[in-house]
Amino acid sequence: MDPPRPLPSGAELPVRPGERITVTAKAKVSGDAFNGVRVTSPAFAADGTLRRDDSLLVAVVTVSCSSAPGSYEVRFAPPVGDENMPKIDTLWGSVRVSPADEAEQADCARRVAELPPVSQEEHWPDDGVWPASPWDVRSIQAGGQLKATDGLAMANDGEVTLSSPAFTRPVVMHGAKLASATVQIRCDAKPGLYTVHWNEQRKPAKIWARYRVTPAAPDCHDPAPPQASEPGQSTSWLIGGAVLAAAGAATYLLIRRQRGGSR
The missing domain is CATH 2.60.40 (Immunoglobulin-like)
Structure with a gap:
């Protein structure tokens, strides 16, 4: 050809x-x-x-x-x-x-x-923000990180979540004027082309970006998932709540008995 x-x-x-x-x-x-x-x-x-x-x-x-x-x-x-x-x-x-x-x-x-379809992929300079367009395909090694930035300033702080099959987890975009988020690629993500979905509150999801995953390094390890609170903090809260609830119930029964005996 x-x-x-x-x-x-x-x-x-x-x-x-x-x-x-x-x-x-x-x-x-x-x-x-x-x-x-x-x-x-x-x-x-x-x-x-x-x-x-x-x-x-x-x-x-x-x-x-x-x-x-x-x-x-x-x-x-x-x-x-x-x-x-x-x-x-x-x-x-x-x-x-x-x-x-x-x-x-x-x-x-x-x-x-018999001709192959014309590729829609675009290759923008690596020193620019990603994605410059929905077809701005950057290559990222499995286990690596990629910063996603809303170049058109469409995202409001905390209102857009980015999701993709190769992400370790969905991420929320933050920023007062230019929202961004750092995405983490899973170590076991298979090489190939992936899409990123833009999930905005009260609006339908849409394909927002694309990226290409390359094979992971032999010693690749996914980071531990973020902790929602200090270890034992939620447990102590639950225990404290249970104690307070029990004390409240005992006080309530004592008051009822005292009122019943005064009639």
Whole structure:
């Protein structure tokens, strides 16, 4: 399988039906090129999406098997769900589709069906807050810790709990202006991709982040669960309560007897 070919800015790229191409822009350079922006063209089987890859934004698109021969513009468009934001309609370049007969189109359809799906994972710089987006996939070794921060300031102090199958326990986000929490990954968590659920009071849960677990170190040990109180504190409280309850009951019976005898 041939790797996708790049389409440089301002260029026209000759392509075949079914071919995959990439559009790459530098992050934080163009106001119209940012994470989530769609890459569109009448020649594409579906829109592409610019996704962060360290300092770059990369979109992968497939030329439609039914595209007629000719030249087609490739443009940037607003992210899905953000069509009401300031309009984005930037010309990036163009593709020139070569002719294909019926047999070539049938072969194209077969090849496209065998293509792996385009990955939605994003790879943001490690020195930034996580997650920068729901698909900001950071790698963490089983047994390690990862700080989760609400970059959009949607969480109120103590009102959001983060949960995930690989966490040792759910954690509550705290912070006056920017809520955060440190999550601990279980030593026995299997390597792979995991989701983080955002559980906010009085609202439905949602997938908020993703991360990838790598194998644990041989000497990995999960930390002991936090203690709710000092050892013996709850026991002494219960004993004290029982003593007080018994004393109260005895006093009550004595008063009833005294009242009964005075009639």
